Amino acid sequence: MMPSLPVVIRCPKCGNQMKKQVLYSGNTFGAACYTDGKMEAPMLPELPQITKCPACKELFWIDEAEEVGEYFPMPLLPGEKEFPSVRFLSITDYDKALRRNLSRNTEDELYLRRQLWWKFNDRVRRGKPLVNSPREETIWKTNLALLEGILDDNDPEQRIMKAEVLRHLGFFLLASTKLEFVRDEQYKQVVDIIKQACKEQKTEVLKVEDN
Numbered sequence: 001m002m003p004s005l006p007v008v009i010r011c012p013k014c015g016n017q018m019k020k021q022v023l024y025s026g027n028t029f030g031a032a033c034y035t036d037g038k039m040e041a042p043m044l045p046e047l048p049q050i051t052k053c054p055a056c057k058e059l060f061w062i063d064e065a066e067e068v069g070e071y072f073p074m075p076l077l078p079g080e081k082e083f084p085s086v087r088f089l090s091i092t093d094y095d096k097a098l099r100r101n102l103s104r105n106t107e108d109e110l111y112l113r114r115q116l117w118w119k120f121n122d123r124v125r126r127g128k129p130l131v132n133s134p135r136e137e138t139i140w141k142t143n144l145a146l147l148e149g150i151l152d153d154n155d156p157e158q159r160i161m162k163a164e165v166l167r168h169l170g171f172f173l174l175a176s177t178k179l180e181f182v183r184d185e186q187y188k189q190v191v192d193i194i195k196q197a198c199k200e201q202k203t204e205v206l207k208v209e210d211n
């Protein structure tokens, strides 16, 4: 991983300064891939596209924030605080961003809904329960139903994701049928795992491979 210096950005609402990491090269060595399409690559970490200002709690798209300049680590003077790093949103905040219609286009909505889905699945990836309350279950289910609606059947990766969403919701036959039309050799492994999981009526996210 070759990170360049972080860039300082300003919250569009209150002007609070934060640092965002910039990555200009990396690799997928040691990466883990999952059936929901998430890849966790230690040498190529994903960077957030939307964040929350720790000072005023505003949710904003990072590409819309003003860039102040490169961040140089300096010794802090008494009373000075280190700039906080931009962070990924929580389940509650992704849901809030969607309910407030912060998506500027379908691509943004797809991003927010996929991130929200992955955020729930991250718990399962860490051996924790998927949902912790009936309210969370509603958020989870509503999100998957709407995500299914915007995924594009003509794109093989989105089609696989759609099958995964259907499997997560317990529609095993529909999920398997969707996968009949994904014939590309490069997706064979993930397609076989999802089909097998449908046969076994499993709804949780599964690991595909370790690189």
Ligand SMILES: [Zn+2]
Pocket: 011, 012, 013, 014, 015, 016, 053, 054, 055, 056, 057, 058
């Ligand atoms: Zn702010």
